[in-house]
Amino acid sequence: MKKLADFLYAIMAGAFIAMGGVVFLSLDNKIVGAFMFSLGLFAVCTLKYNLFTGKVGYLFCNDVKTYLPWCLMVWVGNLVGSIIVAELVRLTRVAPGIIEKSTKLVQVKADDTLISLFVLGIFCNIMVVHAVDQYLNNPHEIGKYLGIVMSIMVFILCGFEHCIADMFYIQMARMWNSQTIIALIVITLGNVLGGILIPTMRKINTKLKSE
Numbered sequence: 583m584k585k586l587a588d589f590l591y592a593i594m595a596g597a598f599i600a601m602g603g604v605v606f607l608s609l610d611n612k613i614v615g616a617f618m619f620s621l622g623l624f625a626v627c628t629l630k631y632n633l634f635t636g637k638v639g640y641l642f643c644n645d646v647k648t649y650l651p652w653c654l655m656v657w658v659g660n661l662v663g664s665i666i667v668a669e670l671v672r673l674t675r676v677a678p679g680i681i682e683k684s685t686k687l688v689q690v691k692a693d694d695t696l697i698s699l700f701v702l703g704i705f706c707n708i709m710v711v712h713a714v715d716q717y718l719n720n721p722h723e724i725g726k727y728l729g730i731v732m733s734i735m736v737f738i739l740c741g742f743e744h745c746i747a748d749m750f751y752i753q754m755a756r757m758w759n760s761q762t763i764i765a766l767i768v769i770t771l772g773n774v775l776g777g778i779l780i781p782t783m784r785k786i787n788t789k790l791k792s793e
Contacts, residue, residue: 588655588656589658591631592632592659592663593662594631594663595632595633595634596659596660596666596667597664597666598625599750600664600749601667602619602622602623603754604667605619607679612738613735613739616738616739619738620730620731620734623714624727624730632659632660633746634656634657634660635744635745635746635773636711636777637652637653638773639711639781641774641777642778642782643781643785657770661749664746665750665753668753671754672754681755689757699765699768702742702769703742703743704772704776706742707772707774708776708780709733709737710737710744710776711778711779712729712733713732713734715729716730716733744773
């Protein structure tokens with residue numbers, strides 16, 4: 583039952599990131615849109631939902647053999663959540679504008695090089711895990727939430743690639759094909775590498791200091 587509960591929380595995380603994508607695409611002002619997008623991660627952190635990009639950062643702080651399959655399950659749950667939100671949005675009057683912007687976004691990703699997507703994925707999840715890490719470890723209440731908002735705004739405004747948000751955009755545009763699937767996999771791998779950086783470096787630093 584725990585696996586089912588974890589999967590349901592992964593669906594909810596994907597749904598909230600997708601809703602962050604909805605508000606981002608609904609606003610013409612990118613700065614305001616980036617600020618509002620951070621609501622997605624704020625909800626994930628405060629409600630303790632399972633977001634792949636946040637959880638995968640702690641891969642080497644856990645038993646990899648059991649934690650990696652769990653992270654993959656979370657990835658699938660996030661995909662389900664993002665698809666559900668996208669399909670529900672498509673039933674509403676706001677759909678045309680969101681679909682148009684999603685299509686343009688996805689086309690940019692499809693036309694990009696794999697190395698570019700990979701690097702942008704790395705940068706993105708450095709920011710996401712920094713946000714999660716600040717929420718978990720910052721001793722100041724304001725710092726916890728500023729860490730989330732500022733980190734997410736940076737990755738949005740810089741155009742970094744977040745695999746879960748991209749799931750929503752692809753589904754919203756209904757542009758699933760070999761090109762976008764490969765792009766999503768490459769972005770996911772970049773997110774993994776970027777995500778493990780901060781927790782792993784902290785672990786190494788602690789070990790070196792103790793020797």
